[in-house]
């Protein structure tokens with residue numbers, strides 16, 4: 438019987454200086470995915486990632502990853518490279534998968550997913566190791582070669598989120614697995630997701646996201662911002678030479694406001710809109726080519742109705 442314990446919440450925010458340096462580095466839209474993956478990920482590595490006591494739920498319910506939260510035993514997962522694998526649970530009942538007795542860098546757990554050519558997929562997973570801090574990469578073995586879908590430094594007392602993606606240059610099965618050069622550590626994983634996000638074609642050079650950058654998606658609860666999905670999608674667009682127009686900072690349709698916004702006083706609304714502007718624009722400075730500032734303000738008037746016809750948010 439193997440027993441796992443997890444220490445108290447460790448919330449690691451990256452150095453502000455690193456964040457600012459990252460912020461100033463625009464995506465290299467011309468680089469190919471293979472050449473740019475590790476560099477882009479090393480830039481982004483620490484930028485917004487926190488190390489958490491419990492992982493979040495998988496994005497998009499796991500997308501094409503089966504049994505992403507390990508709530509159905511090891512269903513869908515196999516051992517790779519001679520590693521032993523098992524499903525286990527934390528003290529507070531969160532299930533996850535562990536690979537141990539790893540004798541190869543690729544000794545881990547794997548799962549087959551079906552992909553379609555020219556689709557861009559976002560990928561994320563929450564990772565932890567039992568000792569040290571170790572870099573772990575997510576890799577897809579495809580019919581025509583290996584595709585790196587991102588990497589992260591996993592820590593030993595909390596869960597770190599790997600955010601990445603890949604473009605499928607094939608149609609068919611691909612085998613997802615995790616890889617770490619240090620074979621003496623156990624790899625733990627939970628909440629993997631892989632989901633088709635954009636279709637690439639010769640003509641696609643610019644795009645906007647449908648809902649992922651809207652306020653209602655980024656701050657569903659007052660004061661709790663979550664940019665993990667637009668971060669993954671932006672990574673991805675950047676690696677594939679697709680420019681992104683930011684959409685949108687505000688949306689004037691009253692039915693698509695974060696619920697909590699409607700009950701704010703004018704003064705608090707003004708403060709909240711100011712914070713929204715600086716939060717999203719600072720985060721994506723240099724990464725989007727422009728912004729839709731107030732969407733659909735010709736036939737809607739959520740903000741104008743609240744503080745008059747000369748609505749100009751503080752910034």
Ligand SMILES: *[C@@H]1O[C@H](CO)[C@@H](O)[C@H](O)[C@H]1NC(C)=O
Pocket residue numbers: 497499500501632633
């Ligand atoms: C992927 O995400 C979209 C939303 O962008 C969703 O509609 C779709 O069902 C997801 N795909 C899978 C396989 O879960």
Ligand SMILES: *[C@@H]1O[C@H](CO)[C@@H](O)[C@H](O)[C@H]1NC(C)=O
Pocket residue numbers: 519538539540
């Ligand atoms: C892998 O290494 C462990 C020791 O680290 C050993 O006990 C085990 O037999 C090895 N497994 C294989 C398949 O070589």
Ligand SMILES: *[C@@H]1O[C@H](CO)[C@@H](O)[C@H](O)[C@H]1NC(C)=O
Pocket residue numbers: 449568569570592593
């Ligand atoms: C892992 O990295 C974190 C953050 O950089 C650091 O605080 C911690 O001491 C490291 N742990 C080990 C075992 O190296």
Ligand SMILES: *[C@@H]1O[C@H](CO)[C@@H](O)[C@H](O)[C@H]1NC(C)=O
Pocket residue numbers: 471581582583584606
């Ligand atoms: C697909 O990408 C892989 C990894 O970059 C590469 O090795 C392979 O040659 C590519 N296949 C095709 C058909 O372009």
Ligand SMILES: *[C@@H]1O[C@H](CO)[C@@H](O)[C@H](O)[C@H]1NC(C)=O
Pocket residue numbers: 568569619620621622
């Ligand atoms: C691998 O991890 C072990 C601890 O699990 C550590 O003692 C060792 O120094 C690490 N090796 C490398 C090359 O980082």
